[in-house]
Amino acid sequence: MAPIRVALVAGEASGDILGAGLIQALKQRHGDVEVIGVGGPLMEAEGLQSIFPMERLSVMGLVEVLGRLPELLKRRRHLLRDLIAAKPDVFIGIDAPDFNLDLELKLRRAGIKTVHYVSPSVWAWRQKRVLKIREACDLMLTLFPFEAKFYDEYQVPVRFVGHPLADAIPLQADRRAAREALDLPLEGPVVALMPGSRGGEVSRLGAVFFDAAERLRNLRPGIQFVLPCANPQRREQIEQMLASRDLPLKLLDGKSHLALAACDAVLIASGTATLEALLYKRPMIVAYRVAPLTFKILSRMVKSPYISLPNLLAERLLVPELIQDAATPEALAQLLAPLVEGGDEQTLGFDQIHRTLRCDASAQAAEAVLELIGRN
Template sequence: MRVYLIAGELSGDLLGAGLMRALKARHPEAEFRGIGGPRMIAEGLESLYPLETLSVMGLVEVLRHLPGLVKARRHLRHDALAWRPDVMVGIDAPDFNLGLERQLREAGVPTVHYVSPSVWAWRQGRIKGIARAVDAMLTFLPFEASFYRQHRVPVAFVGHPLADELPLVNDRAAARAALELPTETPVLAILPGSRGNEIRFMGPTFLAAAERLLATVDGLELVIPAASPERRRELEALLAAHPGLQARTRLLDGRSREAMVASDAVLLTSGTAALEAMLCHRPMVVAYRMAPTTHWLARRLVRTTWISLPNLIARETLVPELIQEAATPTAIGEHLRPWLCEPASRAALEQRFATLHAGLQRGASERAAEAVLAVAERRPLPEAPAALPGETS
């Protein structure tokens, strides 16, 4: 069996390596070729380009690299057709992969795309191009699969690898001991983001909210993971303007997952961190600000009731989302206080998150391999449950 794989960044390399292991368990003789990183290469991929070839962010950077990307895609198309794979799998990187998938599918190669772009939220017209490009879309989340079914695109919901990685039972006391945090007092984890502009937009607001909470929540302790040395320096500068917070704050180098498990509640910006907090079973408040022009455009382009993954997965408002002008220190504090001071409310949401976690913990790599083999062998895709435990329609 021959599988052509194209991954565009480190997260895709991780997904690709898991998929390759699951495919080899079924077909030990399988051959792999395309683009991948060290994990995929270790599993036996013959990588024709460095993984970083497709890791281009930002409009200016993409334009500067566009000639090289076009040349690489042309070369990969010719190489794949000469190699004659049984199936081609594009892992994320939709701007690059969907075009290659369409070209190969038109030439008779079955194609799969692993990780749905956010077509359900914005630029929904892309669904027509996706339908022409793929024989199957593999999604992490059930609401994504429902969207593709509505548009008659073959889809398999495979679950989320992060849900497989994180345990269904976690130990708050052990996490606190590892971080040298008090056992009994309330703990708030603050994750202001991994990018400099997120720290700039949200850092002062998050710290002002924490300062208000310190005045009303007895014994409150704060833990703030810094995503990088640069983010740590930025956070240290912000904390210097809040001397009352410094004695009650533990600033960490990374270790965001431990910080969330150790906490009673989490304050964060939207993104994968919200999903990770849900999979750590911790109540949260999602707050986000962006440049006014960006927000103006987003309000006109994005078509979704919610922006945070816990709410999107549950299809209801489980956690507060405070966006732009609504993301004030006062509002953030008012929404966090119940999670910090009302154990019964906190426990109820933690149980709901554990139920949603169980529904996403499905063995994503194995299910993805089943779907890829079905496409390669031109069989129907494996069926998935209509809804997850705890998910509302």
């Protein structure tokens, strides 16, 4: 088979994981694949020579982005020039829509086939972005089926490929082995507390979660808690919040998957961690709080009836969502208590969703890319 040249750009660690899996699957299907672009260590291990360090694209927050905007725009200009000169058979932008969609638009106008892998949340807010996506992309690859339905409505070529986490996480997790690995009691209820990975999330939800845990302890004597800390900064922040409390709580450095495998139920901030809890089939209560002004703005902009991935995937209110002032310690504890030894409706729904998402995502994505460029 004639060699193919694939250009990819990933902007953060999650994109590096997806990119590495996709490169691997492309090589398995086609053999002679040259990869160029921007990625992290996992993509580099698959043969990518990153044009510049992926970390230069890993910027979060409006103020931080504004501070780095001149550099980001300059890097995108140079990248565009280099990629047009390289004439790849296809360009794949992995997530990072603010950076990649403009790049895709210009590359497509230059006659290069373009793919965007991981849909931005256009179905939830700023829906008019779909018009730019339609102009910029020859193909959208989505991780979730409800996203593909949305793109179909706007005549954007789309393929639902499934989620790599659904492939990686077993359909049945070994709770006993996880508890042994974490040195947790093998018997008795364990609840995972997951108030978020960012400082702002933890500052808004941490005390609420700990108050709820104290109430839950009164309702269910003998209960234990486990909290995976996203990084050393979050651990320090959480330790300070716990200083005056006496909770049977074990803090972990990372190990969120082990914590989910070990627990019976989860009190969790809305975000991607809710998908992991779903895949581990752990009943959950989802909570979220933002700054009052942010909430006021978002409540006008967001079009989706739900905020959590489990409910979006179930297309119904499968898990309770307590948002803003509704997220009180009393309400969280009362809703969580029956889930510690119950939650069968949730877990049954989670199992069905897991099977829907378990599609061998990297292989599906590679197949769709090769079809697009006529090399399948």
